[in-house]
Amino acid sequence: MTTALLVLSFEGLPLTAGHDTLFMCDTLCCANTHACCPALIADGPRGVRPVVVCTLYYNWSYVGPDGEEHWHKHYPFCGGIFQSPIDIHNDILQYDSTLLPIELVGYNLSLTEQFIISNNGHSLKMSLPPTMYISSLPFRYTAAQLHLHWGNRHHPEGSEHSVNGKRYAAELHIVHYNSDKYPDVATAMDKADGLAVLGILIELGSFHPSFENIFCQFANVRYKDQTIPVTGFNVRDLLPERLDEYYRYEGSLTTPPCYPSVLWTVFRNPVQLAHTQLVALETALYCTQENDPSPLEMTDNYRQPQEFDERRVRVSFRQGVVLSVVLASILGVLVIIAVACCLIRKKLRGKKEDDVNKAVVYKPALDKEEDISNV
Ligand SMILES: [Zn+2]
Numbered sequence: 001m002t003t004a005l006l007v008l009s010f011e012g013l014p015l016t017a018g019h020d021t022l023f024m025c026d027t028l029c030c031a032n033t034h035a036c037c038p039a040l041i042a043d044g045p046r047g048v049r050p051v052v053v054c055t056l057y058y059n060w061s062y063v064g065p066d067g068e069e070h071w072h073k074h075y076p077f078c079g080g081i082f083q084s085p086i087d088i089h090n091d092i093l094q095y096d097s098t099l100l101p102i103e104l105v106g107y108n109l110s111l112t113e114q115f116i117i118s119n120n121g122h123s124l125k126m127s128l129p130p131t132m133y134i135s136s137l138p139f140r141y142t143a144a145q146l147h148l149h150w151g152n153r154h155h156p157e158g159s160e161h162s163v164n165g166k167r168y169a170a171e172l173h174i175v176h177y178n179s180d181k182y183p184d185v186a187t188a189m190d191k192a193d194g195l196a197v198l199g200i201l202i203e204l205g206s207f208h209p210s211f212e213n214i215f216c217q218f219a220n221v222r223y224k225d226q227t228i229p230v231t232g233f234n235v236r237d238l239l240p241e242r243l244d245e246y247y248r249y250e251g252s253l254t255t256p257p258c259y260p261s262v263l264w265t266v267f268r269n270p271v272q273l274a275h276t277q278l279v280a281l282e283t284a285l286y287c288t289q290e291n292d293p294s295p296l297e298m299t300d301n302y303r304q305p306q307e308f309d310e311r312r313v314r315v316s317f318r319q320g321v322v323l324s325v326v327l328a329s330i331l332g333v334l335v336i337i338a339v340a341c342c343l344i345r346k347k348l349r350g351k352k353e354d355d356v357n358k359a360v361v362y363k364p365a366l367d368k369e370e371d372i373s374n375v
Pocket of ligand 1: 149173
């Protein structure tokens with residue numbers, strides 16, 4: 001199904017400043033924006049000219065005719081290179097001593113500020129302020145939003161990244177854009193150095209009070225396009241304790257349009273959610289709007305692992321990686337010893353046969369040869 005995506009912003013103001021409106025409408029309406037949204041245009045700041053961008057948008061989902069195997073038809077990057085997520089396994093890891101601990105600024109959000117939690121039909125999303133950023137990368141990457149991926153109550157394995165084939169219960173993504181080079185996340189999202197996403201793996205374990213800042217709003221964003229403002233909390237508490245141990249690789253958005261624009265940081269250590277919290281996440285939300293006659297539960301909103309080609313995942317920590325290198329080295333030495341033994345044995349056997357052969361006197365067997373040629 002094709003619809004139109006209308007982006008209405010105001011000249012000179014960044015898209016993240018709260019003056020933008022992004023919504024779906026039909027193609028005809030998109031072509032005539034004044035008729036489509038006169039109130040919104042009138043609501044713009046006085047004297048500021050509205051800028052309207054209108055593009056065609058194709059629906060996508062995780063299952064059915066718009067499922068991930070069809071994404072590339074309308075979103076060609078989804079069938080391209082540098083795609084995410086991936087399975088992070090030992091064969092592709094490379095220790096990199098230059099990977100510094102992740103440093104975060106402004107993650108402790110103000111209690112007096114409000115942030116929007118929304119159901120966008122694909123995930124639960126929370127807007128983040130431009131005062132929040134990563135300071136330890138070559139550019140400043142400013143936060144834009146966070147969202148989650150999860151499974152379902154019968155198969156609670158819904159992380160996007162997996163480690164040595166193991167899929168975790170869920171995964172939190174905190175999306176940042178390169179604010180040194182680009183004015184907003186929409187401009188940055190298709191640039192090679194445009195985005196940096198922090199991936200936090202979530203496993204079943206003990207109750208996590210900080211996630212309740214988001215989860216307590218489930219009832220208010222049950223259906224697509226519903227939103228609710230929430231007061232600030234410390235987003236740092238959603239991350240694992242150690243920010244110095246992580247996997248780093250260059251990949252993509254895991255949803256259409258799958259731009260290969262993401263510098264991924266997936267933390268080595270997962271965080272934990274209680275069973276009740278996971279079940280709430282897996283059962284609370286719908287991909288469809290409130291009055292939809294065929295409601296669709298929001299479950300299994302994760303993409304399958306992608307081909308990794310010739311890429312390498314750099315790791316900031318030695319443990320495990322060193323062990324695998326040592327094991328590979330031991331295996332290599334054993335193979336060399338085995339080959340050497342075979343060669344020596346073969347040589348000795350050859351020498352023995354030579355000695356035996358020297359003792360044998362050969363005579364021509366003419367009669368036998370004639371017999372054979374007649375068969
Ligand atoms: Zn994501």
